[in-house]
Amino acid sequence: MAEPLIIVGKGMAATRLVDELSQRALGRYSIAVIGEEPRLAYNRVLLSPLLAGEIAAPDIELKPAAWWRVRGVSTLYGRAVENIDRSAKTVTLADGLTLPYGKLVLATGSKPLKPPFPGGDLPGVATFRDTRDVETMRAYAERGARIVVIGGGLLGLEAAYGLSKAGGQVTLLHLVDRLMERQLDAEGAGLLASAMAARGISVRLNSATKGFVGTDKVEGVELQDGAVIPADLVVIAIGVRPNVELAKAAGLQVNRGVVVDDAMASDDPAIFAIGECAEHRGSVYGLVEPAYEQARVLATNLAGKSAAYSGSLLSTNLKVSGVGVFSAGEFEAAGDAETVVLRDPASGIYRKFVLREGRLAGCVLVGDTRGALFYLGLIRSGQDISAIRADLPFGEPYCIREAA
Ligand SMILES: Cc1cc2nc3c(=O)[nH]c(=O)nc-3n(C[C@H](O)[C@H](O)[C@H](O)COP(=O)(O)OP(=O)(O)OC[C@H]3O[C@@H](n4cnc5c(N)ncnc54)[C@H](O)[C@@H]3O)c2cc1C
DSSP: OOEEEEEEOOSHHHHHHHHHHHHHOBTTEEEEEEESSSSSOBOGGGHHHHHTTSSOGGGGBSSOHHHHHHTTOEEEESOOEEEEETTTTEEEETTSOEEEOSEEEEOOOEEEOOOOOTTTTSTTEEEOSSHHHHHHHHHHHHTTOEEEEEOOSHHHHHHHHHHHHTTOEEEEEOSSSSTTTTTOOHHHHHHHHHHHHHTTOEEEOSOOEEEEEOSSSOOEEEETTSOEEEOSEEEEOSOEEEOOHHHHHTTOOBSSSEEEOTTSBOSSTTEEEOGGGEEETTBOOOSHHHHHHHHHHHHHHHTTSOOOOOOOOOEEEEOOTTOOEEEEEOOSOOTTOEEEEEEEGGGTEEEEEEEETTEEEEEEEESOOTTHHHHHHHHHHTOBOGGGGGGGGGOHHHHHHHHO
C-alpha cells in the first residue's frame, strides 16, 4: 500500500518536489499537498512582471489542475496546517481535519519582514509576497497614487518598477548609501540608481524609516531625519523570514529555518524541509534555484536512492525591464583578488569580473547581462581562466575563440 506523504505548503518548492517524485517514485506514495493560499500553486518569481502588467494572472500558474489530478495528488488549497502531532504522525488543519502521514515535508516558504514601525497597522501599509498583495498594489498604482517602497534590494526594486509602470508615483527608500548592496559594488549600484530615476522613480538613499503617519489610513512615511514623504500606499520590501512557527511548535530543531541535513531531513527522520523555510549548514536561501536543487535531492532520497545536497552558489537576476542586472559570487575585489572591468557609462553598461588565483570568483553585470549563465558556469566550475581573462567582458563567443 502507498505510504501517505503530506507536503505542507503549495508553493514553488512543493510543486517541484511533486514533479521530481512523479518521475522517480510514482505509486510509492499517496501524496497530499496542503496550501494556505486559496489557489493553485503559482510562480512567485513572476509576481514582479504581473505587477508591472507585463503578463496576465493565468500566466503565472505553475501546473494546471489536471496535472495534479493525473499524478493522483490530492490538493487542498485555502487551508492551513495548524498542528503536527509527531507521536501520532498526524497533521491537523485549521478547519479541524486530521490527516495521517508516513512522511511529512515542510515547504512553508517565508513571510515578509514587517518591523513594528509606529503606524504599521494603518490601512495602506502592505508587503509584496503573494497574488493578493499584487492586486492591492495594482489598484493603487492604476489610479496614479503616491507610493513609497521601503527597501532597495531585489524585491523593493522590482516593486518600485512594477508600481511605476502600472501608473503609480513611486519613491524608493533605502537605508544605506547604495542599492542592492549585498550584490552590487558602488559603481554598479550607481548605474542602477540612475536607470531607476530615468524610469521616473525617485530614489532616496541613506533614508531610515521612523514610522508611518495617518489617522484612518496611511498618509505618509516619516524618516529618522524628520522628513515626511506623502504616501497613499507604503510597500515594505526589506526582506523575508522563514515560516517556521509550525515546525517550532512541533518541537523540531529550528534556528533561522528548520534545520536539515544533506538529505533534507530534520531532526525527526520522518519530517523533511525544503525551500525558503529550510536551513542547511547554517544557510537559508531566499531564491528559487536552491529550493529546486533541494527538491531534487529530497525526491531522490524519498525514491529510495541516495543523494546529498551540499549548498548552492547564489546568483541574482533583476527582472526590471531595460535595466538588466546580474550578480554572482564575489563582487568586491578583497585581499589578493583582481578585477577586469568594461565600463561604458554613456550606454549604462558596466561589466566587472573578480578574479582570484586565475579563476573567476564573481561578476557584476549592469545594463548588459549577456553571458550571465556562461560566467556563472565558470564560477561554479572553478576552472582556470587565465587564457581568456582579457576577453572575459566580451562574452562567451570571444572567450571560446581565445581558449581554442
Ligand atoms: C515578488 C517576488 C519576486 C521574486 N523574484 C525572484 C527571482 O527573480 N529569483 C529567485 O530566485 N527568487 C525570487 N523570489 C523568491 C522565490 O519566489 C522564492 O524563493 C520561492 O517562491 C520559494 O519557494 P518556497 O516553496 O520555499 O516558498 P513559497 O513559494 O513561498 O511557498 C510556500 C507556500 O506555503 C504556504 N504555507 C505556509 N505555511 C503554511 C501552512 N501552515 N499550511 C499550509 N500552507 C502554508 C504559503 O502560503 C505559500 O503558498 C521572488 C519572490 C517574490 C515575492
